Amino acid sequence: MPLQDLEKIFQDKIDAEIKIEPKDWMPEAYRKTNIRQISQHAHSEIVGMLPEGNWITRAPSLKRKAILLAKVQDEAGHGLYLYSAAETLGTSREQTINDLHSGKAKYSSIFNYPTLTWADIGAIGWLVDGAAILNQVMLCRTSYGPYARAMVRICKEESFHQRQGFEILWVLSKGTREQKAMCQDAINRWWWPSLMMFGPHDSESTNSEQSMLWKIKRKSNDELRQNFVDMIAEQVKVLGMKLPDDKLKWNEQTRHYDFGEINWDEFWNVVKGNGPCNKERLEARKKAWEEGKWVREAAAAYAEKRKPQTPKGALEAA
Amino acid sequence: MKQDSFIYYTLHLADNALILGHRNSEWCGHGPVLEQDIAITNISLDLIGQARNFYQYAAKLMNKQNAPSPNGKEVGGEFTEDKLAYLRDVREFKNCLLAEQPNGDWAQTILRQFFFSTYQFYLYRQLQESHPDEQLAAIAAKSLKEVTYHLRWSSEWVIRLGDGTEESRKRMLNALENLWPYTGELFVPAAYETDRMDLKNIKEQWAQKVKDIFSEATLPYPAEGWMHTGGKTGMHTEQLGFILAELQFMQRAYPNSEW
Numbered sequence: 001m002p003l004q005d006l007e008k009i010f011q012d013k014i015d016a017e018i019k020i021e022p023k024d025w026m027p028e029a030y031r032k033t034n035i036r037q038i039s040q041h042a043h044s045e046i047v048g049m050l051p052e053g054n055w056i057t058r059a060p061s062l063k064r065k066a067i068l069l070a071k072v073q074d075e076a077g078h079g080l081y082l083y084s085a086a087e088t089l090g091t092s093r094e095q096t097i098n099d100l101h102s103g104k105a106k107y108s109s110i111f112n113y114p115t116l117t118w119a120d121i122g123a124i125g126w127l128v129d130g131a132a133i134l135n136q137v138m139l140c141r142t143s144y145g146p147y148a149r150a151m152v153r154i155c156k157e158e159s160f161h162q163r164q165g166f167e168i169l170w171v172l173s174k175g176t177r178e179q180k181a182m183c184q185d186a187i188n189r190w191w192w193p194s195l196m197m198f199g200p201h202d203s204e205s206t207n208s209e210q211s212m213l214w215k216i217k218r219k220s221n222d223e224l225r226q227n228f229v230d231m232i233a234e235q236v237k238v239l240g241m242k243l244p245d246d247k248l249k250w251n252e253q254t255r256h257y258d259f260g261e262i263n264w265d266e267f268w269n270v271v272k273g274n275g276p277c278n279k280e281r282l283e284a285r286k287k288a289w290e291e292g293k294w295v296r297e298a299a300a301a302y303a304e305k306r307k308p309q310t311p312k313g314a315l316e317a318a
Numbered sequence: 319m320k321q322d323s324f325i326y327y328t329l330h331l332a333d334n335a336l337i338l339g340h341r342n343s344e345w346c347g348h349g350p351v352l353e354q355d356i357a358i359t360n361i362s363l364d365l366i367g368q369a370r371n372f373y374q375y376a377a378k379l380m381n382k383q384n385a386p387s388p389n390g391k392e393v394g395g396e397f398t399e400d401k402l403a404y405l406r407d408v409r410e411f412k413n414c415l416l417a418e419q420p421n422g423d424w425a426q427t428i429l430r431q432f433f434f435s436t437y438q439f440y441l442y443r444q445l446q447e448s449h450p451d452e453q454l455a456a457i458a459a460k461s462l463k464e465v466t467y468h469l470r471w472s473s474e475w476v477i478r479l480g481d482g483t484e485e486s487r488k489r490m491l492n493a494l495e496n497l498w499p500y501t502g503e504l505f506v507p508a509a510y511e512t513d514r515m516d517l518k519n520i521k522e523q524w525a526q527k528v529k530d531i532f533s534e535a536t537l538p539y540p541a542e543g544w545m546h547t548g549g550k551t552g553m554h555t556e557q558l559g560f561i562l563a564e565l566q567f568m569q570r571a572y573p574n575s576e577w
Contacts, residue, residue, distance in 0.1 A: 079352060294483070
């Protein structure tokens with residue numbers, strides 16, 4: 001079949017809201033965009049385990065420790081589904097992980113910020129997971145089937161995480177003077193990086209237009225960011241805390257909150273590797289992978305030894 | 319006095335689970351492969367859950383008898399699981415030394431888990447079957463289901479690493495050398511556990527299980543040799559102080575707060 005016909009069938013399916021499945025024909029660029037996005041998403045889950053994992057051993061109560069452990073474990077599970085979804089597009093988990101370690105593949109820049117106090121665990125749940133959910137709810141309807149289905153599962157757990165994060169901050173906001181200060185400080189530090197999670201302005205975003213046409217994305221960066229601001233500006237009132245933005249104000253005409261400009265210089269610097277923890281995060285992942293090499297080799301060698309012996313010639317005869 | 323020793327025993331069970339759970343939780347995000355990162359975190363979660371059950375029960379017993387804390391220090395208000403986990407110092411912790419040993423490499427973590435899970439398996443089984451205290455027997459019964467999985471998982475890894483590559487075998491032998499001297503203590507009864515538990519029986523079952531798995535893993539079963547003891551009565555290795563410094567930081571830095 002000529003290429004134009006294949007492309008037409010493909011786009012017709014997308015327009016008719018029929019999911020693209022692994023064995024369907026797809027344009028090379030669609031495949032690549034999905035691989036890039038899904039693996040970036042998987043890496044974000046895995047690298048995202050580190051800033052929160054930091055606080056597992058220091059969580060302030062046994063209940064909080066158990067909740068945090070379960071949460072970080074959920075992130076590992078999300079990484080696993082997403083690496084599997086990427087594999088359906090013909091890339092191996094090992095290759096995908098190598099791309100992370102070589103710096104070729106990116107992960108969400110938010111995880112390059114440090115977790116300094118316990119309140120940061122609350123702020124990450126509330127703001128970072130909150131921002132991620134808006135993106136992920138949209139991705140439940142993304143055009144590539146395996147990605148959309150992974151997202152449905154992930155969304156359920158993420159919204160639970162967001163509530164847990166909010167609850168951590170809520171307890172702090174009702175606590176001692178020190179706890180309240182800790183809570184406000186964490187919000188101050190995580191607010192702007194959370195807004196950056198939605199990526200550059202639509203006018204600056206290189207991948208957006210084609211992704212919208214292919215229904216990989218269904219809402220633009222700026223649209224999602226506005227939804228987020230509208231949601232959080234209301235929730236922060238419940239905490240009795242403030243968002244660190246003098247320009248934040250309800251706009252009767254647009255029926256949205258106006259807000260200040262993001263520091264794009266900081267954004268691009270963190271993307272380029274100059275964030276406070278870029279080095280540590282990547283080093284931690286590489287170290288885990290390298291130190292695990294002998295374990296993976298041993299498991300493979302053992303599995304090979306225990307494989308049922310095939311009688312000589314059996315394969316040829318079969 | 320009898321009641322005190324029962325509280326000590328409950329705390330001992332709790333401390334074992336908490337400290338080993340804490341050690342395993344240090345792996346979270348750093349495991350050798352994603353599936354095993356999830357598995358070790360799961361085990362950690364189970365152990366912390368067990369610790370909570372035992373601490374809650376100990377706190378209840380202590381509140382009921384309106385006792386000063388076992389170490390005589392004022393805690394303020396009622397005992398809770400968190401006060402017991404976060405406000406006692408090294409000398410009051412009653413966990414076995416094996417639980418607090420560092421993670422080392424994956425081989426050491428696996429072997430520590432295998433030794434401990436085997437011990438917990440037979441211990442909980444005995445508690446479940448023959449301990450006169452219903453609540454303790456019930457916690458043991460619930461925990462036994464989890465420990466059965468921990469034992470299976472760690473046994474499989476001992477076999478895989480023992481009989482895997484030359485390097486994995488070397489690492490297992492090294493772990494064995496490090497950890498073996500801490501296994502004896504599991505079966506040396508402290509004053510608070512003598513009248514209830516048949517440790518001799520647990521020791522026999524433990525040794526048989528370890529021999530079976532080691533034989534499949536082509537690992538040598540060591541001679542008894544010198545064994546360290548003391549953890550059960552608060553004589554710990556230097557490791558525990560650092561664990562507590564991290565574990566208890568928040569409660570010590572911000573006392574009397576809700577979290």
